[in-house]
Amino acid sequence: MPAEPIADPGIPAHLPRPTDVDPKAARRAERQVAAMFIASMLCAIGFAVAYYTFDIKDSWDTFLGFGASNLFLGLTLGFALLLIGVGVIQWSRKLMGDHEISELRHPAASAESDREKVLADLALGLEESGIARRPLVRNTLLGALGFLGVPAIVALNDLGPDATPSNIKKTLEKTFWKSGIRVVNDVTGRWIKASDMEIGQLVNAEPEGLVDAFDPRATAQQREDIESRSLEGAALQVAKTKSAVIVVRMEPKDISSATAAWAHEGIAVYSKICTHVGCPIALWEQQTHHLLCPCHQSTFDLADKGRVVFGPAARSLPQLPIEVDDEGYLVAKSDFLEPVGPSYWERDYK
Template structure:
C-alpha cells in the first residue's frame, strides 16, 4: 500500500512532435522525371518476364546428362540466373514504383476494432480507392500491365520444373516391377555379399539388395534400381509370426523380407524395434508390424509394406521366389485400378474388387 497523495505528476513529458513536413520528390516536381521513373519500373518488370522465359528455355536447352556433372552445373547455373532475374525484376520494380511514383505523404492510422461501423467500412473503401488513385495502379496502365505480365510469368519456371519431376512413362509399370526375379540371391547393402539363412539371427535386421545389382554401373541406373529393390530382412521366432494362408510359403524359418520403401511418401523404413518387432519410418513415424505382414499400426501410411517371397537355394543362400506382388512405394490412385491381376496376391486382388 502507498499514499496516493504522494504520487508525482510528470510535467516534463515529451510532447508529440507530429509528422515532419512533407518534402516533395523530384518526380513530384518534374513530370519528365516521373515519366523516366515509370519507364524504369516497366524495364524492371520486362526484365522479370525475360528472366522467367530464360529459366524455362535454360531448363530445356541445357539438359542434364546422366553421369556428366558438367551438365548439372550448367543447368543449375542458367536456371538459377533466370529465376533470379525474374524475382529481382519484380522486387526492384515494385520498390522503385513505391519510392518514386506512389504517394509519399506520411499518415497515421489509429487502431480500431476488428470490425468497424458501416460508416467506417465505407470510409475504408474510399481509402482503398484513394490508394489506387495515389499509386496510379489504374491510371498508369503500362506499369500495371507489365506488372501483371511479370507476376503471371513468374510461376511458370516452377510449373515446368515440378511437372518434369513426374515420370514420363506409366508410373504403375515403373513401380510394379523391380530387379527381383526367381533365384535372385539376397545380398548385403552395400557390399553385395550373399546372405545365408544361418547368418540371420533372431532379432537381427539386414538391409538387402539383389546380388545382380552390383553388375549395374552408376551411369546405367544403379541408384534407380536400388531404390526400387531395397529390402529389409528380419528373423522372428516362429511362434510370433502370424502368416495368412496365401502367404504361408513366403517366409523361410521365421525370416521375412519387406520393401524398405515406406508406403506413405517413400522414405526408407530403416528402424527396427527388436522387442516389439516393429518397423519405424523416421520421416513421419509410420509404424509397421512385422509379425502381421508389416501392416500399419500407427502413422499416416495407408497400406502394409510389400512383402518379397523368399526361400533358400541348394547352398543355403536366401533367394527370392519372384518379384514383389504389388507396386512398392507410396500409394497412388492408379495403383488399385491398373495393376496386372496376375501380379497381385489373392488377398490384394479381392481388396481391389471390393473397392471397385
C-alpha cells in the same frame, strides 16, 4: 488543436519532379517501368528454357567454368524478381503521387473516425499511385507477377517423374530385385545362407549389387557380374530405399500356407518399408511373429503374409519370393509382385 511539439524546422519548399510537369518525361518513365516488367517476364521464360536445356546428369554442361544449369537458373530467377522490385521502385519515385506528409503520433487505440480516415487514405493512395490511370504499368506488373509462376511450375518437375502408367511401372512398381539376385547383409554385403539363420532371428538385407562390400566367397566372375549391375549416385540411393528388406526365420509349422509358398523352411523375406507412409521397420516380436512400425505403430503379422493386425497401414507388407541356390544361399525368385512402400491412389488394385 494541440500545439506543435517543436517549432517548424524550416523544411525547404517542395520541388516538383520532371515527371510532374513534363508529360513526355512521365510517358518515358512509364515505358521504363513497363520495360522492366516485360524483361522480368522474359527472365521467367528463360528460367524454363534453362531448366530443360542444360544437362545436369553424368556430363554436366558448363559455362565459364560453372555448372550452366545452376548458373542460368539462378540468374534468370534472380533477375525476374529483381526487375519487378526495381520497376516498382522506379514507379513509386517517378510516377506515384509526391507529397510530403507529417503526422503526430496518436494513441494506440484508434477511434472509429481514425479508422475511416485510414481507409480513405488507402483509397487516396491507390488513386495517387496512378494504377488506374496507367494501364501499361498496371498490366505489365500483373503480367510480371503472373509469369513468376512459370519457374515455380517448372521446378515442380523435380519432385519426380510424371505419374503416367508407364513411369509408375518403371518406378513405383519396380525394384532392383529380380530372379537369381542374392540376399545379402545390408552392411557387410555377405551372402545369407539359409542354414545360418536361427529361429526368431531378423536380418536387415539388400539385393546383391547395392552394398559396397563384396562377400569374400565371390569368384572373379561373380564380382564382375555384380559390378555390371551396380548403380551410382541418386539412382543407387533410390534403389536401396525401395529394395531394403528384412529376413526372418520362423518355425515352419507357425506360418500360413500362403507365406510358406514364397518362403524357404520358415525363412521369409519382406519389404522393410511400411505401407502406411514409408517408414523403415525392424521392430520384431519373435513370439507373436509381429513386425511393428516405430512411426505410427502399424503392426504386421509376418507368419500370415504380412497381414495388418493393428494401426493405420491399409495393406499387407509385400513379401519377396525366395529360394536357395545350389550352395544354400538365399536368392530372389523374382521382383516383388506388388508395389512396395506407401499406398498411392493411382495403384491398380485389380
